[in-house]
Amino acid sequence: MSDKRSHPHRPVAAKPASESGTFKHVSKGTDLSAVLRAYKISQADLKRVRELVVGKEPTHAR
Amino acid sequence: MPGKGRRRSVDPAQVFLNVPYNRSYERTLVALTAALVALRRVPRLTFQIPEGGQGRLRRIFDLLKSCRVSIHDLSAVGQPVRFNMPFELGLACALKEQSEAHDFLVLEKKPHRLHRHLSDIGGIDPKIHHGTAKGAINVVLEVLERPEGNPSAAQVIRLYRRMMRLLPVIKSKHGNADLFSPRVYGELVASGWIAAREMGLN
Numbered sequence: 001m002s003d004k005r006s007h008p009h010r011p012v013a014a015k016p017a018s019e020s021g022t023f024k025h026v027s028k029g030t031d032l033s034a035v036l037r038a039y040k041i042s043q044a045d046l047k048r049v050r051e052l053v054v055g056k057e058p059t060h061a062r
Numbered sequence: 063m064p065g066k067g068r069r070r071s072v073d074p075a076q077v078f079l080n081v082p083y084n085r086s087y088e089r090t091l092v093a094l095t096a097a098l099v100a101l102r103r104v105p106r107l108t109f110q111i112p113e114g115g116q117g118r119l120r121r122i123f124d125l126l127k128s129c130r131v132s133i134h135d136l137s138a139v140g141q142p143v144r145f146n147m148p149f150e151l152g153l154a155c156a157l158k159e160q161s162e163a164h165d166f167l168v169l170e171k172k173p174h175r176l177h178r179h180l181s182d183i184g185g186i187d188p189k190i191h192h193g194t195a196k197g198a199i200n201v202v203l204e205v206l207e208r209p210e211g212n213p214s215a216a217q218v219i220r221l222y223r224r225m226m227r228l229l230p231v232i233k234s235k236h237g238n239a240d241l242f243s244p245r246v247y248g249e250l251v252a253s254g255w256i257a258a259r260e261m262g263l264n
Contacts, residue, residue, distance in 0.1 A: 023165045025131050026207045029102020029264070030075035032255045038076075038104050039248025049249050052231060053256045 072163045077103045078125065078132035080150040083242040087138070091241065092229065093195035094133065096222035097202035099254040100213050100263045110244050126153055130164065131206065137171035137193065139179060148180060167205055195222055213263050221263060225254045
């Protein structure tokens, strides 16, 4: 009886996609409120962060 | 197995990041974060969980379970030796065995090195980022996708550079705390989100 494990031409099964690290995960994602919840960022902190990124909103003096 | 049998909803937008918490890794973490933000995903890290105390392992596993995808960077092989990263990869492997509702990605800096340190992982090919921001961004864009298509790597690199410029300002607001604290990292993610919106990425 032949030993299949030592057969030189034994076919090798293809690895499942996720096992080989080549999966593709599609998601529409979420919005900023999920970040605020995850990191417990208050509205006051968000205002400061927004100003850091886009600058302060101009005040219109008369 | 920690958390076995407990029901917890899986959030497809959350991505668990299992990475080294040291200064030399900051740029790579910001690059991974920029890519996730551009894809409207929320990165989750264990420094959001209080250090020590009973139940920490359970809380780490629960956080991992709540994420549809986890990314494990095993490129830190020098001193000091840390076992948290391979341990958390083991948790992700167990979770994947238990449930189809989890996928994980393994990252490395150099090709062919991981299998020497972790032979049990045979059959799982790590993605190589070469220790560069561009490499880290490319691997994320390769495995995660938005239904309407992904932004280009060049667009995400512009977002990464903008976040790198914001980082010192955010750190200084928090007494020059390092990136690996929930306050600093959380505000970096939020600022990246706002910047990405402004750049028309998300």
